[in-house]
Amino acid sequence: MSKFTIPGLTSTDGATVAAALQERLSMYNDLHLTLKHVHWNVVGPNFIGVHEMIDPQVELVRGYADEITERIAALGNSPRGTAGAIERDRTWDDYSVERDDATAHLAALDLVYTGVITTNRTVIDTVGKIDPITEDILIGQTAQLEKFQWFVRAHLENSGGGLVHEGSATERGAADHARSN
Numbered sequence: 001m002s003k004f005t006i007p008g009l010t011s012t013d014g015a016t017v018a019a020a021l022q023e024r025l026s027m028y029n030d031l032h033l034t035l036k037h038v039h040w041n042v043v044g045p046n047f048i049g050v051h052e053m054i055d056p057q058v059e060l061v062r063g064y065a066d067e068i069t070e071r072i073a074a075l076g077n078s079p080r081g082t083a084g085a086i087e088r089d090r091t092w093d094d095y096s097v098e099r100d101d102a103t104a105h106l107a108a109l110d111l112v113y114t115g116v117i118t119t120n121r122t123v124i125d126t127v128g129k130i131d132p133i134t135e136d137i138l139i140g141q142t143a144q145l146e147k148f149q150w151f152v153r154a155h156l157e158n159s160g161g162g163l164v165h166e167g168s169a170t171e172r173g174a175a176d177h178a179r180s181n
Helices: 011-041 047-074 083-089 102-128 132-156 171-180
Strands: none
Touching (some): 011 047, 011 083
16 A cells, blocks of 8 residues: 555545445446446347447446546556455346347346445445545446436336336346247
8 A cells, every 4th residue: 555645535544445445346346347238148039239238338337447547546546456456346146138029138238236225325424524625536437327227127127117127136037038028
């Protein structure tokens, strides 16, 4: 750990914010890999629409990871963007859907976005008490993730306003439920 941080923060506060951002970095790195996995493994009648919808999400999430690494460095810490860091920081299951139709992947991806957005909101609450600049970065990123989730859910919503995978607790369960509806 460096002996400096951002002006106006104590070293302890800088380290606390950097640790929270390290978890976001690992989650974003995992998310962009998961999105690419979906991009490569989606099949079926809606293939091209979903295939093309995913790539801009991948690029934006990669950019979020870069923005987070730069903030960690500015806070005087060393960002860890390795596969080992993802594994060490992971509190979520690895994406479980392989080659499958668009509805199955999107239902699973909806749960992925729910996890990322929910934990981002928790981190926003935590870092907002310490560093409003980092809070602002995370708020902007989370707003875009919520928009992506809306895109995903638009494919999954039925005429009654429900989601085809409603009540599913796991990605595999969501995929199976969506495929059977």
